[in-house]
Amino acid sequence: MKVYHTLESFEPLPNAVVTSGTFDGVHQGHRKILSRLSEAAAQRRGETVVLTFWPHPRMVVSEDSHGLQLLSTIEEKTELFRELEIDHLIISPFTRAFSELSPTEFIQQVLVDRIGTKRFVIGYDHRFGRNREGSFEFLQKVAPDFGFEVEEISRQDIDELAISSTRIRNALLRGDVQEASDLLGRPYQFSGVVVKGKQLGRTLGYPTANIDVKENYKLIPANGVYAVKVMHQGEVLRGMLNIGVRPTVDGTSRTIEVNVFDFDQDVYGERLVVELFAYLRPEMKFGNLEELVAQLAEDKQKAIKAMRL
Template sequence: MKIYHQLSDFKKLDNAIVTIGTFDGVHFGHQKIIKRLCELAKNSEGESVLLTFFPHPRMIIDPENQELKMINTIEEKAQILASLGVDHLIITPFTRDFSNLSANDYIKNILVDAIGTKKIIIGYDHRFGKDRLGNISTLVENASSYGYQVEEIPEQDINDVAVSSTKIRKALLDGDVALANSYLGYAFSIYGPVIKGDKIGRTIGFPTANIFVPETYKLIPGDGIYAVTVEMGEDKNPEVYRGMAYIGQRPTINGMTRNIEVNIFDFNREIYGQNIKMNFLAFLREDVKFTGLEALTKQLQKDKEETLAFFKGK
Protein backbone atom coordinates (compact mmCIF):
# COMPACT_ATOMS: atom_id res chain seq x y z
CA MET A 1 0.00 0.00 0.00
CA LYS A 2 1.23 3.46 -0.90
CA ILE A 3 0.73 6.21 1.67
CA TYR A 4 0.42 9.93 0.89
CA HIS A 5 0.46 12.61 3.59
CA GLN A 6 -0.65 15.38 1.23
CA LEU A 7 -3.19 15.21 -1.56
CA SER A 8 -0.65 17.03 -3.74
CA ASP A 9 1.68 14.00 -3.46
CA PHE A 10 -0.92 11.77 -5.09
CA LYS A 11 -0.82 11.26 -8.86
CA LYS A 12 -4.28 11.20 -10.43
CA LEU A 13 -5.37 7.71 -11.49
CA ASP A 14 -7.20 6.56 -14.62
CA ASN A 15 -9.58 4.29 -12.73
CA ALA A 16 -9.76 5.12 -9.04
CA ILE A 17 -12.26 3.24 -6.86
CA VAL A 18 -12.64 5.43 -3.78
CA THR A 19 -14.04 5.50 -0.29
CA ILE A 20 -13.84 8.29 2.28
CA GLY A 21 -13.96 8.44 6.07
CA THR A 22 -12.10 8.68 9.35
CA PHE A 23 -12.41 4.90 9.88
CA ASP A 24 -11.35 5.10 13.53
CA GLY A 25 -10.91 1.57 14.79
CA VAL A 26 -11.33 0.05 11.31
CA HIS A 27 -14.04 -2.08 12.91
CA PHE A 28 -16.27 -4.76 11.35
CA GLY A 29 -18.56 -2.16 9.77
CA HIS A 30 -15.60 -0.34 8.23
CA GLN A 31 -14.12 -3.62 7.06
CA LYS A 32 -17.27 -4.37 5.05
CA ILE A 33 -16.81 -1.12 3.15
CA ILE A 34 -13.10 -1.74 2.59
CA LYS A 35 -13.66 -5.33 1.46
CA ARG A 36 -16.20 -4.11 -1.08
CA LEU A 37 -13.82 -1.32 -2.17
CA CYS A 38 -11.02 -3.77 -2.91
CA GLU A 39 -13.42 -6.17 -4.61
CA LEU A 40 -14.70 -3.45 -6.95
CA ALA A 41 -11.18 -2.30 -7.77
CA LYS A 42 -10.12 -5.83 -8.66
CA ASN A 43 -13.22 -6.54 -10.75
CA SER A 44 -12.90 -3.29 -12.71
CA GLU A 45 -9.11 -3.48 -13.10
CA GLY A 46 -8.87 -0.27 -11.11
CA GLU A 47 -7.00 0.77 -7.99
CA SER A 48 -8.51 1.15 -4.51
CA VAL A 49 -8.09 4.53 -2.81
CA LEU A 50 -9.03 5.33 0.78
CA LEU A 51 -9.19 9.01 1.65
CA THR A 52 -8.97 9.74 5.36
CA PHE A 53 -8.16 12.73 7.53
CA PHE A 54 -5.76 13.65 10.29
CA PRO A 55 -6.29 15.10 12.80
CA HIS A 56 -9.86 13.89 13.32
CA PRO A 57 -12.22 16.64 12.04
CA ARG A 58 -13.82 17.07 15.48
CA MET A 59 -10.41 17.99 16.93
CA ILE A 60 -10.19 20.95 14.55
CA ILE A 61 -13.82 22.03 14.54
CA ASP A 62 -14.11 21.78 18.34
CA PRO A 63 -10.53 22.25 19.63
CA GLU A 64 -11.64 23.07 23.17
CA ASN A 65 -13.05 19.58 23.58
CA GLN A 66 -10.13 17.38 24.57
CA GLU A 67 -12.31 14.39 25.49
CA LEU A 68 -12.33 12.72 22.07
CA LYS A 69 -9.65 10.03 21.89
CA MET A 70 -8.86 7.78 18.94
CA ILE A 71 -8.99 4.00 18.95
CA ASN A 72 -6.07 3.92 16.51
CA THR A 73 -3.09 6.17 15.98
CA ILE A 74 -2.69 7.13 12.33
CA GLU A 75 0.20 4.62 12.05
CA GLU A 76 -1.92 1.80 13.50
CA LYS A 77 -4.74 2.62 11.13
CA ALA A 78 -2.39 2.51 8.15
CA GLN A 79 -1.10 -0.93 9.17
CA ILE A 80 -4.61 -2.34 9.42
CA LEU A 81 -5.68 -0.85 6.08
CA ALA A 82 -2.58 -2.29 4.41
CA SER A 83 -3.44 -5.73 5.77
CA LEU A 84 -6.92 -5.42 4.23
CA GLY A 85 -5.47 -4.88 0.75
CA VAL A 86 -5.99 -1.17 0.09
CA ASP A 87 -3.77 0.10 -2.76
CA HIS A 88 -3.55 3.80 -1.86
CA LEU A 89 -4.05 5.61 1.45
CA ILE A 90 -4.33 9.41 1.30
CA ILE A 91 -4.02 11.04 4.72
CA THR A 92 -5.33 14.56 4.17
CA PRO A 93 -4.39 17.15 6.82
CA PHE A 94 -7.71 18.38 8.19
CA THR A 95 -7.56 22.15 8.66
CA ARG A 96 -10.02 25.01 9.11
CA ASP A 97 -9.60 25.90 5.42
CA PHE A 98 -10.31 22.32 4.41
CA SER A 99 -13.44 22.27 6.60
CA ASN A 100 -14.75 25.33 4.74
CA LEU A 101 -14.60 23.62 1.34
CA SER A 102 -18.12 23.33 -0.05
CA ALA A 103 -19.53 19.90 -0.86
CA ASN A 104 -19.51 20.64 -4.61
CA ASP A 105 -15.92 21.93 -4.56
CA TYR A 106 -14.95 18.87 -2.49
CA ILE A 107 -16.33 16.61 -5.24
CA LYS A 108 -14.75 18.52 -8.14
CA ASN A 109 -11.38 19.52 -6.66
CA ILE A 110 -10.61 16.40 -4.65
CA LEU A 111 -12.57 13.39 -5.88
CA VAL A 112 -12.52 14.23 -9.59
CA ASP A 113 -9.57 16.51 -10.39
CA ALA A 114 -7.05 15.25 -7.83
CA ILE A 115 -7.90 11.54 -7.48
CA GLY A 116 -9.65 10.62 -10.73
CA THR A 117 -12.61 8.89 -9.11
CA LYS A 118 -14.56 6.55 -11.38
CA LYS A 119 -16.54 4.86 -8.62
CA ILE A 120 -17.13 5.88 -5.04
CA ILE A 121 -18.36 3.47 -2.40
CA ILE A 122 -19.74 5.17 0.67
CA GLY A 123 -21.68 4.46 3.84
CA TYR A 124 -25.33 5.50 3.90
CA ASP A 125 -24.67 8.16 6.56
CA HIS A 126 -21.45 9.74 5.30
CA ARG A 127 -21.31 13.56 5.38
CA PHE A 128 -18.73 15.88 3.87
CA GLY A 129 -17.99 19.48 2.94
CA LYS A 130 -18.64 22.73 4.80
CA ASP A 131 -21.07 22.25 7.70
CA ARG A 132 -21.29 18.56 6.65
CA LEU A 133 -23.92 19.50 4.06
CA GLY A 134 -22.74 16.98 1.47
CA ASN A 135 -24.17 13.46 1.57
CA ILE A 136 -24.79 10.51 -0.68
CA SER A 137 -27.55 12.41 -2.51
CA THR A 138 -25.04 15.16 -3.35
CA LEU A 139 -22.67 12.57 -4.79
CA VAL A 140 -25.43 11.01 -6.88
CA GLU A 141 -26.61 14.40 -8.18
CA ASN A 142 -23.11 15.17 -9.49
CA ALA A 143 -22.28 11.70 -10.81
CA SER A 144 -23.34 12.17 -14.45
CA SER A 145 -21.63 15.57 -14.72
CA TYR A 146 -18.28 14.19 -13.59
CA GLY A 147 -18.51 10.66 -14.95
CA TYR A 148 -18.34 8.60 -11.80
CA GLN A 149 -20.65 6.03 -10.22
CA VAL A 150 -21.85 5.83 -6.61
CA GLU A 151 -22.44 2.69 -4.60
CA GLU A 152 -24.11 2.99 -1.21
CA ILE A 153 -23.37 0.67 1.66
CA PRO A 154 -26.78 0.38 3.36
CA GLU A 155 -27.31 0.73 7.09
CA GLN A 156 -28.10 -2.93 7.72
CA ASP A 157 -24.82 -4.02 6.11
CA ILE A 158 -22.70 -1.71 8.24
CA ASN A 159 -24.61 -2.00 11.50
CA ASP A 160 -25.63 -5.65 11.49
CA VAL A 161 -23.91 -6.01 14.87
CA ALA A 162 -24.61 -2.44 15.95
CA VAL A 163 -20.95 -1.56 15.57
CA SER A 164 -19.79 2.03 15.91
CA SER A 165 -16.54 3.71 16.88
CA THR A 166 -18.42 5.48 19.68
CA LYS A 167 -19.57 2.17 21.20
CA ILE A 168 -16.04 0.78 20.96
CA ARG A 169 -14.57 3.82 22.69
CA LYS A 170 -17.10 3.49 25.50
CA ALA A 171 -16.38 -0.22 25.94
CA LEU A 172 -12.64 0.48 26.19
CA LEU A 173 -13.10 3.31 28.67
CA ASP A 174 -15.27 0.95 30.74
CA GLY A 175 -12.51 -1.65 30.63
CA ASP A 176 -14.64 -4.04 28.56
CA VAL A 177 -11.90 -4.97 26.12
CA ALA A 178 -13.59 -8.27 25.23
CA LEU A 179 -16.65 -6.41 23.91
CA ALA A 180 -14.46 -3.85 22.11
CA ASN A 181 -12.43 -6.61 20.48
CA SER A 182 -15.60 -8.40 19.34
CA TYR A 183 -16.60 -5.21 17.51
CA LEU A 184 -13.13 -4.53 16.14
CA GLY A 185 -12.40 -8.02 14.90
CA TYR A 186 -8.92 -7.84 16.40
CA ALA A 187 -7.34 -7.09 19.80
CA PHE A 188 -7.13 -3.45 20.80
CA SER A 189 -3.51 -2.49 21.40
CA ILE A 190 -1.22 0.28 22.54
CA TYR A 191 2.32 0.81 21.30
CA GLY A 192 5.24 2.77 22.63
CA PRO A 193 8.71 2.76 24.16
CA VAL A 194 9.55 1.28 27.54
CA ILE A 195 10.59 4.01 29.98
CA LYS A 196 12.17 3.86 33.43
CA GLY A 197 9.86 3.67 36.44
CA ASP A 198 10.53 3.65 40.18
CA LYS A 199 11.17 -0.13 40.17
CA ILE A 200 8.82 -0.85 43.08
CA GLY A 201 7.49 -3.90 41.19
CA ARG A 202 10.91 -5.53 41.34
CA THR A 203 10.98 -5.31 45.12
CA ILE A 204 7.74 -7.32 45.45
CA GLY A 205 8.49 -9.91 42.76
CA PHE A 206 6.44 -8.36 39.96
CA PRO A 207 8.79 -6.28 37.80
CA THR A 208 6.98 -4.22 35.19
CA ALA A 209 7.79 -2.49 31.92
CA ASN A 210 6.40 1.05 31.92
CA ILE A 211 5.05 2.10 28.52
CA PHE A 212 4.97 5.66 27.26
CA VAL A 213 2.35 6.40 24.59
CA PRO A 214 3.57 9.50 22.71
CA GLU A 215 0.31 10.18 20.85
CA THR A 216 -1.80 12.21 23.29
CA TYR A 217 -4.93 11.57 21.21
CA LYS A 218 -4.66 7.77 21.62
CA LEU A 219 -7.41 6.25 23.77
CA ILE A 220 -6.20 4.40 26.87
CA PRO A 221 -8.57 1.81 28.42
CA GLY A 222 -10.09 2.30 31.87
CA ASP A 223 -8.03 1.76 35.02
CA GLY A 224 -7.52 -1.81 36.16
CA ILE A 225 -5.70 -5.08 35.57
CA TYR A 226 -5.80 -6.81 32.17
CA ALA A 227 -4.65 -10.07 30.59
CA VAL A 228 -2.45 -9.09 27.63
CA THR A 229 0.05 -10.32 25.13
CA VAL A 230 3.21 -8.33 24.50
CA GLU A 231 4.98 -8.14 21.15
CA MET A 232 8.53 -6.90 20.68
CA GLY A 233 11.20 -7.11 18.04
CA GLU A 234 10.56 -7.36 14.32
CA ASP A 235 7.14 -6.19 13.11
CA LYS A 236 6.63 -9.16 10.78
CA ASN A 237 7.93 -11.81 13.17
CA PRO A 238 7.81 -10.41 16.71
CA GLU A 239 8.55 -12.19 19.95
CA VAL A 240 5.24 -12.71 21.76
CA TYR A 241 4.87 -13.03 25.53
CA ARG A 242 1.95 -13.31 27.91
CA GLY A 243 1.49 -10.96 30.81
CA MET A 244 -0.77 -8.83 32.94
CA ALA A 245 -1.04 -5.09 32.49
CA TYR A 246 -1.90 -2.36 34.95
CA ILE A 247 -3.41 1.03 34.15
CA GLY A 248 -3.92 3.51 36.96
CA GLN A 249 -2.40 5.92 39.46
CA ARG A 250 -1.08 3.26 41.87
CA PRO A 251 -3.18 4.37 44.87
CA THR A 252 -1.47 1.93 47.26
CA ILE A 253 1.75 3.97 47.05
CA ASN A 254 -0.11 7.28 46.63
CA GLY A 255 0.92 7.64 43.01
CA MET A 256 0.36 11.00 41.34
CA THR A 257 0.43 10.09 37.65
CA ARG A 258 -1.46 7.58 35.54
CA ASN A 259 0.82 4.69 34.61
CA ILE A 260 0.68 1.97 31.96
CA GLU A 261 2.71 -1.02 33.13
CA VAL A 262 2.99 -4.66 32.18
CA ASN A 263 4.39 -7.64 34.08
CA ILE A 264 5.70 -9.89 31.31
CA PHE A 265 5.65 -13.57 32.26
CA ASP A 266 8.81 -15.68 31.89
CA PHE A 267 10.84 -12.67 30.84
CA ASN A 268 13.99 -11.19 32.36
CA ARG A 269 15.67 -8.69 30.01
CA GLU A 270 16.32 -4.96 30.13
CA ILE A 271 14.24 -3.37 27.36
CA TYR A 272 14.41 0.34 28.21
CA GLY A 273 13.90 2.43 25.08
CA GLN A 274 12.56 -0.49 23.08
CA ASN A 275 9.12 -0.19 21.49
CA ILE A 276 6.62 -2.83 22.51
CA LYS A 277 3.03 -3.53 21.52
CA MET A 278 0.51 -4.59 24.15
CA ASN A 279 -2.67 -6.39 23.04
CA PHE A 280 -5.58 -6.25 25.50
CA LEU A 281 -7.49 -9.51 25.78
CA ALA A 282 -9.48 -9.53 29.04
CA PHE A 283 -10.31 -7.30 32.01
CA LEU A 284 -9.47 -8.92 35.36
CA ARG A 285 -10.37 -6.38 38.01
CA GLU A 286 -10.67 -2.70 38.86
CA ASP A 287 -7.88 -0.66 40.42
CA VAL A 288 -7.95 -0.88 44.23
CA LYS A 289 -6.05 0.82 47.05
CA PHE A 290 -4.56 -1.83 49.37
CA THR A 291 -3.40 -1.43 52.96
CA GLY A 292 0.23 -1.85 51.94
CA LEU A 293 2.70 -3.60 49.65
CA GLU A 294 2.17 -6.99 51.32
CA ALA A 295 -1.56 -6.94 50.58
CA LEU A 296 -0.85 -5.71 47.06
CA THR A 297 1.64 -8.53 46.48
CA LYS A 298 -0.89 -11.17 47.56
CA GLN A 299 -3.47 -9.72 45.17
CA LEU A 300 -0.98 -9.59 42.30
CA GLN A 301 -0.27 -13.28 42.81
CA LYS A 302 -4.01 -13.95 42.52
CA ASP A 303 -4.13 -11.73 39.42
CA LYS A 304 -1.32 -13.73 37.85
CA GLU A 305 -3.08 -17.01 38.58
CA GLU A 306 -6.26 -15.65 37.02
CA THR A 307 -4.35 -14.42 33.98
CA LEU A 308 -2.69 -17.81 33.50
CA ALA A 309 -6.08 -19.50 33.85
CA PHE A 310 -7.45 -17.17 31.17
CA PHE A 311 -4.69 -18.15 28.74
CA LYS A 312 -5.07 -21.83 29.61
CA GLY A 313 -8.72 -21.59 28.62
CA LYS A 314 -7.95 -19.99 25.28
Protein backbone atom coordinates in the same frame (compact mmCIF):
# COMPACT_ATOMS: atom_id res chain seq x y z
CA MET B 1 0.18 -0.45 -0.45
CA LYS B 2 1.41 2.97 -1.51
CA VAL B 3 1.06 5.76 1.05
CA TYR B 4 0.77 9.45 0.18
CA HIS B 5 0.89 12.23 2.75
CA THR B 6 -0.60 14.94 0.53
CA LEU B 7 -3.18 14.94 -2.22
CA GLU B 8 -0.70 16.74 -4.44
CA SER B 9 1.71 13.79 -4.31
CA PHE B 10 -0.95 11.46 -5.73
CA GLU B 11 -1.12 10.94 -9.49
CA PRO B 12 -4.71 10.49 -10.72
CA LEU B 13 -5.54 6.91 -11.65
CA PRO B 14 -7.37 5.74 -14.78
CA ASN B 15 -9.82 3.60 -12.78
CA ALA B 16 -9.87 4.59 -9.12
CA VAL B 17 -12.41 3.00 -6.76
CA VAL B 18 -12.45 5.30 -3.74
CA THR B 19 -13.76 5.61 -0.21
CA SER B 20 -13.23 8.45 2.23
CA GLY B 21 -13.50 8.94 5.98
CA THR B 22 -11.67 9.10 9.30
CA PHE B 23 -11.97 5.32 9.93
CA ASP B 24 -11.11 5.57 13.62
CA GLY B 25 -10.31 2.06 14.82
CA VAL B 26 -10.86 0.52 11.35
CA HIS B 27 -13.56 -1.57 13.04
CA GLN B 28 -15.88 -4.23 11.65
CA GLY B 29 -18.28 -1.64 10.25
CA HIS B 30 -15.44 0.05 8.39
CA ARG B 31 -14.25 -3.32 7.14
CA LYS B 32 -17.65 -3.89 5.57
CA ILE B 33 -17.09 -0.75 3.49
CA LEU B 34 -13.49 -1.66 2.68
CA SER B 35 -14.48 -5.17 1.67
CA ARG B 36 -17.05 -3.77 -0.75
CA LEU B 37 -14.42 -1.33 -2.01
CA SER B 38 -12.13 -4.23 -2.93
CA GLU B 39 -14.99 -6.14 -4.56
CA ALA B 40 -15.96 -3.14 -6.66
CA ALA B 41 -12.35 -2.58 -7.72
CA ALA B 42 -12.00 -6.21 -8.76
CA GLN B 43 -15.21 -6.01 -10.78
CA ARG B 44 -13.99 -2.87 -12.55
CA ARG B 45 -10.38 -4.04 -12.78
CA GLY B 46 -9.53 -0.86 -10.95
CA GLU B 47 -7.41 0.10 -7.93
CA THR B 48 -8.61 0.78 -4.40
CA VAL B 49 -7.98 4.20 -2.88
CA VAL B 50 -8.67 5.17 0.74
CA LEU B 51 -8.71 8.89 1.46
CA THR B 52 -8.36 9.69 5.15
CA PHE B 53 -7.33 12.77 7.08
CA TRP B 54 -4.86 13.83 9.73
CA PRO B 55 -5.22 15.55 12.12
CA HIS B 56 -8.66 14.19 12.90
CA PRO B 57 -11.16 16.80 11.60
CA ARG B 58 -12.56 17.42 15.09
CA MET B 59 -9.10 18.51 16.21
CA VAL B 60 -9.28 21.31 13.65
CA VAL B 61 -12.90 22.45 13.50
CA SER B 62 -14.37 21.58 16.90
CA GLU B 63 -14.03 23.75 19.98
CA ASP B 64 -14.54 20.73 22.27
CA SER B 65 -11.73 18.60 20.80
CA HIS B 66 -9.41 18.96 23.83
CA GLY B 67 -10.72 15.75 25.38
CA LEU B 68 -10.95 13.87 22.09
CA GLN B 69 -9.99 10.22 22.51
CA LEU B 70 -9.29 8.11 19.44
CA LEU B 71 -9.06 4.37 18.97
CA SER B 72 -6.12 4.51 16.59
CA THR B 73 -3.14 6.67 15.76
CA ILE B 74 -2.47 7.44 12.13
CA GLU B 75 0.40 4.93 12.19
CA GLU B 76 -1.90 2.19 13.51
CA LYS B 77 -4.53 2.98 10.89
CA THR B 78 -1.92 2.81 8.16
CA GLU B 79 -0.87 -0.69 9.21
CA LEU B 80 -4.48 -1.85 9.37
CA PHE B 81 -5.13 -0.61 5.84
CA ARG B 82 -1.96 -2.37 4.74
CA GLU B 83 -3.19 -5.64 6.25
CA LEU B 84 -6.44 -5.22 4.30
CA GLU B 85 -4.40 -4.94 1.08
CA ILE B 86 -5.63 -1.50 0.06
CA ASP B 87 -3.73 -0.35 -3.05
CA HIS B 88 -3.39 3.36 -2.24
CA LEU B 89 -3.74 5.26 1.04
CA ILE B 90 -3.89 9.05 0.91
CA ILE B 91 -3.42 10.76 4.28
CA SER B 92 -4.49 14.30 3.52
CA PRO B 93 -3.60 17.07 5.99
CA PHE B 94 -6.88 18.40 7.37
CA THR B 95 -6.87 22.19 7.62
CA ARG B 96 -9.38 24.96 8.13
CA ALA B 97 -9.11 25.79 4.43
CA PHE B 98 -9.83 22.18 3.47
CA SER B 99 -12.84 22.11 5.80
CA GLU B 100 -14.30 25.08 3.92
CA LEU B 101 -14.48 23.25 0.57
CA SER B 102 -18.08 23.00 -0.56
CA PRO B 103 -19.39 19.54 -1.50
CA THR B 104 -19.11 20.45 -5.18
CA GLU B 105 -15.54 21.73 -4.71
CA PHE B 106 -14.59 18.55 -2.82
CA ILE B 107 -15.96 16.39 -5.64
CA GLN B 108 -14.30 18.38 -8.41
CA GLN B 109 -10.96 19.23 -6.82
CA VAL B 110 -10.36 16.09 -4.74
CA LEU B 111 -12.33 13.14 -6.09
CA VAL B 112 -12.13 13.98 -9.79
CA ASP B 113 -9.09 16.18 -10.45
CA ARG B 114 -6.69 14.75 -7.85
CA ILE B 115 -7.73 11.10 -7.60
CA GLY B 116 -9.53 10.28 -10.84
CA THR B 117 -12.49 8.62 -9.11
CA LYS B 118 -14.61 6.29 -11.21
CA ARG B 119 -16.59 4.76 -8.33
CA PHE B 120 -17.11 6.22 -4.86
CA VAL B 121 -18.12 3.81 -2.07
CA ILE B 122 -19.38 5.29 1.20
CA GLY B 123 -21.08 4.32 4.44
CA TYR B 124 -24.79 4.98 4.86
CA ASP B 125 -24.45 8.22 6.83
CA HIS B 126 -21.35 9.65 5.17
CA ARG B 127 -21.21 13.44 5.04
CA PHE B 128 -18.57 15.60 3.40
CA GLY B 129 -17.71 19.15 2.43
CA ARG B 130 -18.22 22.39 4.32
CA ASN B 131 -20.39 21.94 7.40
CA ARG B 132 -20.91 18.32 6.32
CA GLU B 133 -23.37 19.57 3.71
CA GLY B 134 -22.66 16.80 1.20
CA SER B 135 -24.79 13.65 1.36
CA PHE B 136 -25.40 10.44 -0.56
CA GLU B 137 -28.49 11.97 -2.13
CA PHE B 138 -26.39 14.90 -3.36
CA LEU B 139 -23.79 12.50 -4.76
CA GLN B 140 -26.44 10.47 -6.57
CA LYS B 141 -27.70 13.64 -8.21
CA VAL B 142 -24.37 15.05 -9.38
CA ALA B 143 -22.10 12.02 -9.85
CA PRO B 144 -23.11 11.40 -13.50
CA ASP B 145 -22.11 14.97 -14.36
CA PHE B 146 -18.65 14.31 -12.90
CA GLY B 147 -18.21 10.97 -14.64
CA PHE B 148 -18.25 8.55 -11.71
CA GLU B 149 -20.61 6.13 -9.99
CA VAL B 150 -21.55 6.21 -6.33
CA GLU B 151 -22.48 3.35 -4.03
CA GLU B 152 -23.73 3.48 -0.45
CA ILE B 153 -23.33 0.62 2.02
CA SER B 154 -26.88 0.28 3.31
CA ARG B 155 -27.91 1.26 6.81
CA GLN B 156 -29.18 -2.28 7.30
CA ASP B 157 -25.78 -3.80 6.47
CA ILE B 158 -24.03 -1.63 9.05
CA ASP B 159 -26.79 -1.79 11.67
CA GLU B 160 -26.73 -5.58 11.53
CA LEU B 161 -23.24 -5.33 12.98
CA ALA B 162 -24.39 -2.70 15.52
CA ILE B 163 -20.94 -1.13 15.43
CA SER B 164 -19.71 2.41 15.95
CA SER B 165 -16.46 3.92 17.13
CA THR B 166 -18.39 5.52 19.99
CA ARG B 167 -19.69 2.16 21.18
CA ILE B 168 -16.14 0.76 21.15
CA ARG B 169 -14.80 3.75 23.10
CA ASN B 170 -17.52 3.37 25.71
CA ALA B 171 -16.76 -0.35 26.09
CA LEU B 172 -13.07 0.38 26.69
CA LEU B 173 -13.84 3.16 29.15
CA ARG B 174 -15.70 0.68 31.32
CA GLY B 175 -13.03 -2.02 30.89
CA ASP B 176 -15.07 -4.27 28.60
CA VAL B 177 -12.20 -5.32 26.34
CA GLN B 178 -14.11 -8.38 25.10
CA GLU B 179 -16.88 -6.28 23.58
CA ALA B 180 -14.32 -3.88 22.14
CA SER B 181 -12.39 -6.78 20.57
CA ASP B 182 -15.57 -8.23 19.08
CA LEU B 183 -16.52 -4.90 17.51
CA LEU B 184 -13.02 -4.14 16.28
CA GLY B 185 -12.45 -7.64 14.95
CA ARG B 186 -9.15 -7.81 16.83
CA PRO B 187 -7.78 -6.98 20.31
CA TYR B 188 -7.50 -3.30 21.18
CA GLN B 189 -3.90 -2.17 21.32
CA PHE B 190 -1.69 0.78 22.18
CA SER B 191 2.04 1.32 22.21
CA GLY B 192 4.58 3.42 24.04
CA VAL B 193 8.17 3.79 25.11
CA VAL B 194 9.37 2.15 28.34
CA VAL B 195 10.43 4.75 30.91
CA LYS B 196 11.91 4.42 34.37
CA GLY B 197 9.47 4.13 37.26
CA LYS B 198 9.95 3.61 40.99
CA GLN B 199 10.96 -0.04 40.38
CA LEU B 200 8.80 -1.22 43.27
CA GLY B 201 7.52 -4.16 41.24
CA ARG B 202 10.98 -5.66 41.03
CA THR B 203 11.30 -5.71 44.81
CA LEU B 204 7.93 -7.49 45.02
CA GLY B 205 8.94 -10.15 42.50
CA TYR B 206 6.85 -8.71 39.70
CA PRO B 207 9.07 -6.33 37.70
CA THR B 208 7.11 -3.99 35.48
CA ALA B 209 7.81 -1.87 32.42
CA ASN B 210 6.28 1.59 32.68
CA ILE B 211 4.83 2.54 29.31
CA ASP B 212 4.65 6.17 28.22
CA VAL B 213 2.02 6.68 25.51
CA LYS B 214 3.04 9.93 23.81
CA GLU B 215 -0.17 10.44 21.86
CA ASN B 216 -2.40 12.17 24.40
CA TYR B 217 -5.46 11.61 22.21
CA LYS B 218 -5.03 7.81 22.22
CA LEU B 219 -7.75 6.22 24.32
CA ILE B 220 -6.42 4.35 27.36
CA PRO B 221 -9.00 1.95 28.84
CA ALA B 222 -10.47 2.05 32.33
CA ASN B 223 -8.23 1.63 35.35
CA GLY B 224 -7.76 -1.98 36.33
CA VAL B 225 -5.71 -5.12 35.74
CA TYR B 226 -5.69 -6.83 32.36
CA ALA B 227 -4.30 -9.96 30.74
CA VAL B 228 -2.25 -8.79 27.78
CA LYS B 229 -0.04 -9.79 24.93
CA VAL B 230 3.10 -7.72 24.42
CA MET B 231 5.00 -7.32 21.16
CA HIS B 232 8.71 -6.65 21.52
CA GLN B 233 11.08 -6.73 18.55
CA GLY B 234 8.89 -9.19 16.66
CA GLU B 235 8.38 -11.49 19.65
CA VAL B 236 4.91 -12.04 21.14
CA LEU B 237 4.99 -12.26 24.93
CA ARG B 238 2.31 -12.62 27.61
CA GLY B 239 1.80 -10.61 30.75
CA MET B 240 -0.52 -8.64 32.99
CA LEU B 241 -1.06 -4.91 32.87
CA ASN B 242 -2.10 -2.40 35.51
CA ILE B 243 -3.62 0.93 34.56
CA GLY B 244 -4.19 3.29 37.47
CA VAL B 245 -2.75 5.36 40.28
CA ARG B 246 -1.34 2.52 42.48
CA PRO B 247 -3.32 3.41 45.63
CA THR B 248 -1.58 0.81 47.81
CA VAL B 249 1.67 2.78 47.56
CA ASP B 250 -0.08 6.16 47.67
CA GLY B 251 0.37 6.89 44.00
CA THR B 252 -1.11 10.11 42.66
CA SER B 253 -0.61 10.00 38.89
CA ARG B 254 -2.01 7.50 36.41
CA THR B 255 0.51 4.99 35.09
CA ILE B 256 0.54 2.07 32.69
CA GLU B 257 2.70 -0.83 33.95
CA VAL B 258 3.10 -4.25 32.42
CA ASN B 259 4.61 -7.33 34.03
CA VAL B 260 5.83 -9.55 31.19
CA PHE B 261 5.91 -13.24 32.10
CA ASP B 262 9.26 -15.08 31.85
CA PHE B 263 11.05 -11.99 30.57
CA ASP B 264 13.99 -10.20 32.17
CA GLN B 265 15.52 -7.93 29.53
CA ASP B 266 16.38 -4.26 29.92
CA VAL B 267 13.91 -2.52 27.63
CA TYR B 268 14.23 1.08 28.81
CA GLY B 269 13.80 3.42 25.86
CA GLU B 270 12.29 0.71 23.67
CA ARG B 271 8.77 0.64 22.26
CA LEU B 272 6.31 -2.03 23.35
CA VAL B 273 2.96 -2.78 21.71
CA VAL B 274 0.29 -4.01 24.13
CA GLU B 275 -2.85 -5.94 23.13
CA LEU B 276 -5.60 -6.15 25.72
CA PHE B 277 -6.81 -9.72 26.02
CA ALA B 278 -9.04 -9.82 29.13
CA TYR B 279 -10.12 -7.62 32.04
CA LEU B 280 -9.17 -9.28 35.34
CA ARG B 281 -10.27 -6.91 38.09
CA PRO B 282 -10.56 -3.24 39.09
CA GLU B 283 -7.67 -1.42 40.70
CA MET B 284 -7.73 -1.95 44.47
CA LYS B 285 -6.05 -0.56 47.57
CA PHE B 286 -4.55 -3.26 49.80
CA GLY B 287 -3.78 -3.05 53.50
CA ASN B 288 -0.10 -3.84 52.99
CA LEU B 289 2.42 -5.04 50.41
CA GLU B 290 1.99 -8.68 51.44
CA GLU B 291 -1.69 -8.54 50.46
CA LEU B 292 -0.71 -6.90 47.17
CA VAL B 293 1.83 -9.64 46.38
CA ALA B 294 -0.74 -12.34 47.13
CA GLN B 295 -3.20 -10.66 44.77
CA LEU B 296 -0.55 -10.33 42.04
CA ALA B 297 0.07 -14.07 42.23
CA GLU B 298 -3.65 -14.66 41.80
CA ASP B 299 -3.81 -12.15 38.94
CA LYS B 300 -1.01 -13.96 37.13
CA GLN B 301 -2.80 -17.28 37.33
CA LYS B 302 -6.01 -15.69 36.07
CA ALA B 303 -4.12 -14.08 33.19
CA ILE B 304 -2.49 -17.37 32.26
CA LYS B 305 -5.86 -19.10 32.32
CA ALA B 306 -7.50 -16.33 30.30
CA MET B 307 -4.90 -16.63 27.59
CA ARG B 308 -4.77 -20.44 27.83
CA LEU B 309 -1.00 -20.56 28.05
